[in-house]
Amino acid sequence: MSTHVIEARGLTKRYGAATAVDGIDFAVGAGEIFGLLGPNGAGKTTTILMLLGLTDASGGSVRVLDMDPQRDPLAVKRVLGYLPDAVGFYDHLSARDNLAYTARLLGLDASERQRRIDAALARMRLSEVAERRVATYSRGMRQRLGLAEIIVKQARVAILDEPTSGLDPQSTEEFLELIRSLKRDGVTVLLSSHLLEHMQRICDRVALFRAGRIALMGSVAHLARQVLGGGVAVEVQAAGPDLQRHLAAVPGVRAVTALAPDRYRLLADGDVRAEAARVVVAAGGALTQLSVEQPSLDAVYNRFFNAAAAAKEPAHGQA
């Protein structure tokens, strides 16, 4: 009996000669929000489909709540809720009828169905539009309806594929909050997305996918230390002559890069904002802004993929 809710070992998926997922290992603990990150085509959705038992793995093993989705898919799918990328509903049916259909597929009896659907619609704030045809729903409402389906199912694990892409900022905010409320209910959430900012705010841990492999895995802070290196990045916006040289002379600064004519980025051992301000002013520059960059997933991601691309170039040159 493992303590992990989802556990993948050496999971591999090949389509003919192409390898979509190449021997990945990861484990998701109970009540965790775990993010799968990576560019399109990196193998995120394929991984999810293997977790659901909707695609056969070519190699390796998956366990979901200690069950094998390849061998016992019905039992797995009973406890696992899935919100696909760009989820679709039967447009000619109302939201309630759509939920009723999936609830019937779960084998719930009429009164239980009614109770769960009412509760889920209320929680997703869809009660008032529940009788409207889904054709009239906005994208945000459809996503919430998808989440309502997972709630009706009382899933212990929710798998959400690109849940926030294409949502307006307000809907996104709402939706992230709803995902957090799932976590509070003790649901384990597996998210896939390429929207880093959203992932950073909600995920406990993330796995970075690249070309079918997990390149990095851990909490955002952990990844930042690993990829960006230790130290603090300070951004200085100031106009003045020869500021780059002056800033480089500030004690503790390891490197200065000019991002734009009047913007510089300092990589330092500590917070050097006060010292940098003094130097700029002393050099006769006009200081307009000074900020410490929080280690962001964005930075980690860009740095990681740029570094990987750069490392690849010479290899191509030799070949």
Next chain:
Amino acid sequence: MAKREGSPWTGVGVVALKEISDHLASARMRVLEWLIVLTAAAALYGAFRDIRSATAQDPFVFLRLFTLAQPPMPSFAAMLGFLIPLVAIGLGFDAVNGEYNRRTMSRILSQPIYRDALLLGKFLAGLATLAICLLCLWLLVMGAGLMLLGVPPGPQELARSLLFLFIALMYAGVWLAVSMLFSVLFRSAATSALVALGLWLFMTLLWPLLAGALAQAIAPPDLASQLLGQPSLATLQWTQGLQRLSPNQLFSEAMVAVLSPDTRALGPVFLDQLEGAVMGAPLALGQSVQIVWPQAVGLIAGAIVLYAAAYVAFQRQEVRA
């Protein structure tokens, strides 16, 4: 691959009920129903006029309703043979690819059911919808017959017309399976509809002509038949054999044997077969059933084979769009 657990039947009933309710409420179905009802009314109108003027002594006057044709209208049964495929294709052409296009496929398959349940549920729902349609049509014809002819149908007539109904349903099943197969093979609903309709036109209009030409090529007429100006027996048999590849041919042969009780054989008849036969005397129902048995079995087998092909293709398909 290890054996999977859980029943493949889980959810078949739920899927089927939902699909039936979709079919019955859809605008598409309403249009097709009206098409059938109106053409059937036209065919029946001709038949009624004919029956009332001519055959007062006919013991199978109700069956004449199905088979009498007054040019230019074909008979009611022939009309069904032409229109049933259209309805079946209309019900099935977007069964599977429609789920992909609506992006509901992965959501439904992430519920605790196997793919088997989805496909079988859809097939059974289509069949049930067709059965409801055909039964309604049958009741309408019978009702109109009762009112306009003023005689009740005999037990033979009832049994034969119900048998005809069953064969019509099997025939519809073949075309439903064809259109569902295309809905699995083609991701675009328009493509699958066009291919299915193309096949339907080919089978109804072109194949009977082509079968004759092919038979001539395979078994050219011998000298004797050339002198007599008639096709040889081998050519005739090839023609019929090839024609029977088309479900339309099977259906129309079965229709003739079931609805015209005096039909004794569905191919070339030899003189020695007529020895002792009372010409024009109707066959018993059991005898007619024996005549159509191969046709009926052929239709059922065709539906099963085509469904199996759709099933295999669907199982091998990747879920992601």
